[in-house]
Amino acid sequence: MKKYFVWMCNGELIFGIVLILFGVFTRIFQFNRLGYWIDELFSITLSSQNFSSMFSDITMDIHPPIYQLLLWFWIFCFGNSPESGRLFSVLFALLLLPLVYYGTKSILNGTQRLLLLAMTVFSSGYILYAHETRSYSLLIFCTALIFLLFLRQIELGISFKSQSIFLLLSLFTENIHYFGFIFVHLLWVFYLVFVIKKYWSENQRLVWQSIFCYIIISLGFGWEIYKILFVISKSAYGNWIPEPNSDIYIHFFSYLYYFLPYKRIPLLVLFVILLILPIPFFIKQNFRIEFKKQKDKFFLTLGFCSLFLLLTFIVSLYKPMVTSRNLLVLSFPFYICFSIWISLMTSVWRSKYVLSLVTLSFLLSYLSFAKFYYKDFQKEPWREMTNKAIELSQDSTLYYSLGTQSFWNYYMKDVNKKSGVMEMLPTSESCREILKVQKEKNVKQLFVFETMWDGMDAEKIKNQRMCLDQISSLSKNQGQYQFIVMTLWMYEF
Known part of the structure; x- marks a missing residue:
């Protein structure tokens, strides 16, 4: 009984539950306020066909098939009403919330988990695409899950079970969206480099086993490679996508942190202050000690995000492919980076002050987004x-x-x-x-x-x-x- 009372009085737990409940509210609130626009209509009409017609269409569609197959099964069970189609995306947006808090126990400390949860709850991009019948909500959930499995294996070691789950989720995620494919394969490059560097001298079997897993993942995308070479290259797909420019990346940042002023509060200035706030404290020994503990995970995640942005930018110079919404696959790793970076402040400040400051900042960001989204934002009618x-x-x-x-x-x-x-x-x-x-x-x-x-x-x-x-x-x-x-x-x- 005493243990239960202590558990119930845990301030971090209560704060986490409150954040999750607020996240549930933001995902469900007015999720069907707007009608479908053309991309959503494509998704719902394609998966509303009988299975043979739908399967025939997706074999030659420019998008990987997993989302449409899952949506077809959902429609088969619950119908193809606008509410049903939207709830399919809301479901994965809701599943992300407990994943962020409970799925990060072994790789992040309590403050980092709550910071990450607050960013996830108030993310304008996550809320926006939770309300669309498209693949992005599923893609965000799966890329977050697979990245957590990646970090878990780096931190705790690799077992046959963990690698098998990592393999299966990689096969699944790469067939949701082309940016899921890029995300998965770049992540496996990092994974293989880690495995070879750490285990080559002591466990070569694990090294070759990991290489074999990567070959399976590559083969699992074989049909999509065919479509890229012989279908997409001959289609008009992506002709509307502009060449890489600053607007794309600014728009992507607004998905992470909606920075338009709220009641004359300069949110962008507030975010910049949060970003640079830890820097002066490097002079303190406690701060440097804490940073030394966290730096490997921090730079690994930051390096992955930076290389992903660089590679997709270079490819887009030849064939434009980067859009702000496609970059949402990086949102979760970026949030992890930011949560680790801000959590370093707890070595000199109490964690409740750090949590309050970041939560307030992201709450204001959400309020600014909500003022626009629920009043002015419209879709094709x-x-x-x-x-x-x-x-x-x-x-x-x-x-x-x-x-x-x-x-x-x-x-x-x-x-x-x-x-x-x-x-x-x-x-x-x-x-x-x-x-x-x-x-x-x-x-x-x-x-x-x-x-x-x-x-x-x-x-x-x-x-x-x-x-x-x-x-x-x-x-x-x-x-x-x-x-x-x-x-x-x-x-x-």
């Missing part, structure tokens, strides 16, 4: 446009789109159970067929949905526009006929 079209619809209505009709059909058919949206093909035969159907069915109203992406194919949109002109002319000659074009981002009647 696919849901709102579909709802408006249904509101304006009459008994005799046809729906067409200039492209991406499966995305419109998600909200029209799957969610609202209305008649489907058909694609207006860029041919004169298709136009004549539309006019014929209008006449035969005595259609009194026709909606045409278009998006900014429909205009990317100039020849296609030119032919479609000619058909729209014909339909528009027809509507002018029929007094009771409505012809409505709805353009994404705004309504045009």
Whole structure:
């Protein structure tokens, strides 16, 4: 009973539980406030197909398959409603919270664990992508887990069990996202260097065993390598990604620490102060002793992050691939670096002061982010446009789109159970067929949905526009006929 009372009165434990509960709240609060945008619609519609159709599509899709396969199983169990799709991402965002606190016991001290947890709880990037039906929430969780396993083996030694789990999670993570692949393989380079350096003279079997594991990991990505060479290289994938520039890295930093001022508090200045605060204390012996204990882990993590950024930057000079959201794979290692660095202050200050200062700073960062995210942040209004079209619809209505009709059909058919949206093909035969159907069915109203992406194919949109002109002319000659074009981002009647 006494032990239980002491456990319940543990200040660090109570603080950790409070942080986790707040993290649960931020992940769940208004998770479905906004409708899906085009990338989310791609995910949900792809995994809403029957398994054979979905599997056939992902074998030639530019993305690795794990996320879509898991999402298909989730949809099979819980349906493909917008809430269900979002909750799949929320699930992994929630699992990350206890992982950060309880999964780091053997490699971080109590103060470092709480600092890491506070950063995770208030991370704007983690909250943002917990509310999107895409692979990033799963990717963040898996890269965090695999990095913790890496550090655990460095700190505590390598066993057959730990290496087997490390191998399986590596195979899983590299097939979630291409940046998961880069993360895993660079991490294994660090891992192999460590194994060879430490065990070559005393346990060569472990060295060759580790090399063999890496070969398995490389083979496990074989199909994706084929797609990179023969599918992605011939597709338009990534054409929208700009060359490496400062905006990408500033945006990535805002995912780690949202730095726009809050109530005139200069959060960026506050973060810089936190970053440089430990430096003057190097003159104190206690600080230097503590730094000596932590420096290997600190520089290993910092070196991994720095090399990752450098390599992806160099590759992006040839083929742009770096985006702020893709760099989220580095968020957890960066948070570990920062938690170790700030925790050094506990050698000269009480840990509760250090924890309070960092938690307050990241809480203000979250409040600044929340003010923007829950009030001003918007996505493409696919849901709102579909709802408006249904509101304006009459008994005799046809729906067409200039492209991406499966995305419109998600909200029209799957969610609202209305008649489907058909694609207006860029041919004169298709136009004549539309006019014929209008006449035969005595259609009194026709909606045409278009998006900014429909205009990317100039020849296609030119032919479609000619058909729209014909339909528009027809509507002018029929007094009771409505012809409505709805353009994404705004309504045009």
